[in-house]
Amino acid sequence: MAESNQAEVREAVGIFDSEEQLQAAIDDLLSHGFDRAEISVLAPVTAVEEKLGHRFESVAEIEDDPEAMTKAYVPIESIGDAEGAVIGSLLYVGAFAGIVLVASGGALAAALAALALGGSGTAIGIALARFINQHHADYIAEQLEKGGLLLWVRTWDKKDEAKAVELLSGHSAHDAHIHTLPG
Secondary structure, three states: OOOOOOOOEEEEEEEEOOHHHHHHHHHHHHHOOOOHHHEEEEOOHHHHHHHHOOOOOOHHHOOOOOOOOEEEOOOHHHHHHHHHHHHHHHHHHHHHHHHHHHHOOOOHHHHHHHHHHHHHHHHHHHHHHHHHHHHHHHHHHHHHHOOOEEEEEEEOOHHHHHHHHHHHHHOOOEEEEEEEEOO
């Protein structure tokens, strides 16, 4: 068997009881010099179970499992930005269609139809934004049902390790500790 020349990856890991605690810990990590790219959270439970090949009862069972599927941390503000972009884009499409119809000599009926299209574009945008918000809420609820929200922070040295565990623990993370994964 060939030896691996890859370095091991060390991470701080913790489990949070609420999205607010998780977000406060992430904000604190970022303000203490950790990069967003060093922070990851658990992928959707169904994807994790599919990758693992089995169901798990608690996130504590998989917090140190190198096969547990993670995903990059996405700030909650970005979810709001996505919702706004969906609504705004579809409103813009409807308004632009109205401008084109009116500018091309369209009748009043065409202009009114374009306004209706803009309104329905907004309604579609609002429905899609609600879907995005519900998807995020389901993602959080699914993990809370499994015992909490998992957070991993890549560390580079002993100083990072100590600071990460301190910050996670300071925001009520359960079982905040360092683990080593194959590189």
